[in-house]
Amino acid sequence: MVKRTIVKIDESKCNGCGQCVAPCAEGAIQIVDGKAKIVSEDLCDGMGFCVGICPTGALSVEERHTIEFNREKAEAQPAKTDESIRCFMCRSGESERYLIPARHNMESIWVCTRCLPALIHG
Ligand code: SF4
Incomplete structure (x- = not known):
């Protein structure tokens, strides 16, 4: 575990529109049961490129303990x-x-x- 920045999703504000999925080049965000989720925290580099596109303010970036960002795994995600x-x-x-x-x-x-x-x- 390391302390680093990572995207935080406020599910109470998420309407499941999916606009945050494509901006995440690492494929860390997917819509699961109608809500945005970080499907694998080692795919989120915490840059927050997705934050600005959320129409409801559900996304932010926070600093907390989590697993390290895995650059190799992220770069192996299929381009979309x-x-x-x-x-x-x-x-x-x-x-x-x-x-x-x-x-x-x-x-x-x-x-x-x-x-x-x-x-x-x-
Ligand atoms: S852009 Fe915002 S409201 Fe839309 S799915 Fe992502 S977190 Fe939810």
Whole structure:
């Protein structure tokens, strides 16, 4: 066991929408019985890339004792794409541009790196 950052899921706030599954490149999050779950804590690197996309605020990052992140296991997870993930401004998908989850006007959105400056600076 080590003390490190890891994603925390508040099941009382989770509506099971599944929007947090695709952003987790390591495959640590899956929907089980209608709720998001960390299926294997050694797959969660605690970076929190999923946090910004949750529309209900169910995801956060905390520091606690858990098992170590297993980079080899994480990198061996099958790659997955989600065609519903697109930049909210230009509609580019993840095969075209780098996409970043963000909160904007009280909504969870994806924005590509080309549109991000316009979002920030107007
Ligand atoms: S994005 Fe949030 S509400 Fe949707 S499944 Fe994930 S934790 Fe639950």
